Amino acid sequence: MQCENKYMSSILSKDSVGIFTHGINIIRNMMKNNSCKIIPVHERPDLLIDCCKLINSEWPSSDTRRLRTLSMSCDSFPTCLVLLNNDNVIGHCKISLVPNLNDSCFIESVVIDFGCRSQGFGSILMKGTEDYVRHKGIKNVYLSTKGQEKFYEKNGYSICEPINMWDNRTEIISTNPVLTNKQTQIFSGPPPPPMPKYSSTYSPIITSKTYMIKQL
Numbered sequence: 001m002q003c004e005n006k007y008m009s010s011i012l013s014k015d016s017v018g019i020f021t022h023g024i025n026i027i028r029n030m031m032k033n034n035s036c037k038i039i040p041v042h043e044r045p046d047l048l049i050d051c052c053k054l055i056n057s058e059w060p061s062s063d064t065r066r067l068r069t070l071s072m073s074c075d076s077f078p079t080c081l082v083l084l085n086n087d088n089v090i091g092h093c094k095i096s097l098v099p100n101l102n103d104s105c106f107i108e109s110v111v112i113d114f115g116c117r118s119q120g121f122g123s124i125l126m127k128g129t130e131d132y133v134r135h136k137g138i139k140n141v142y143l144s145t146k147g148q149e150k151f152y153e154k155n156g157y158s159i160c161e162p163i164n165m166w167d168n169r170t171e172i173i174s175t176n177p178v179l180t181n182k183q184t185q186i187f188s189g190p191p192p193p194p195m196p197k198y199s200s201t202y203s204p205i206i207t208s209k210t211y212m213i214k215q216l
């Protein structure tokens with residue numbers, strides 16, 4: 001997908017002078033913000049197919065399954081948001097509430113169209129998603145990732161203990177080396193809410209994913 005015209009690219013090309021490039025990047029993102037819009041997909045059913053194609057281009061699955069998930073999007077969660085650039089679907093994420101944790105949501109299936117990556121759209125999607133959930137009273141945003149930690153760190157997320165999205169009786173154990181060495185845990189703000197109590201009668205779920213949190 002063509003995300004910038006030739007004229008913009010020539011003005012906004014990478015510069016070898018770091019400070020100047022930084023300023024250019026800020027202007028670039030401001031200009032993009034004007035052509036970008038984030039909306040819940042259930043407000044634009046005409047975009048369902050494009051959104052389905054975008055998600056399946058990253059994580060192939062049947063259209064039927066994707067469309068079923070997308071069609072569950074609603075104002076009171078789960079909500080699927082789409083990032084539009086000049087009315088083209090270039091990004092998606094799904095937001096769900098976290099069972100047993102107040103004022104908390106979990107973001108998943110964050111994806112930017114392949115041809116539009118590394119141009120700041122991922123950050124625009126995260127920022128827009130955070131604004132959306134903040135207006136709904138959400139205070140903690142959780143997600144899990146394997147490989148995109150740096151992207152989320154740049155967007156203000158810090159590594160946290162795994163959270164339980166299923167029930168409060170199953171323990172989630174992370175094999176993430178950062179969490180196995182407790183001394184290296186870094187939280188940028190106040191401590192996250194207490195974890196739900198687990199019962200030892202259920203087998204734990206072992207995950208190699210990195211869980212991250214941002215407090216809004």
Ligand SMILES: CC(C)(COP(=O)(O)OP(=O)(O)OC[C@H]1O[C@@H](n2cnc3c(N)ncnc32)[C@H](O)[C@@H]1OP(=O)(O)O)[C@@H](O)C(=O)NCCC(=O)NCCS
Nearest residue numbers: 110111112117118119120121122123144145148150151154
């Ligand atoms: C992850 C993803 C959404 C990022 O979107 P993007 O539009 O490429 O990200 P941005 O251009 O907004 O990047 C923001 C910053 O994060 C950095 N970044 C992005 N991806 C990165 C990565 N994989 N490793 C290190 N840094 C990364 C960028 O360099 C940029 O840094 P800067 O502000 O210093 O320039 C996109 O690459 C994608 O859709 N990937 C495939 C799906 C996926 O893995 N989703 C995450 C599931 S957990």
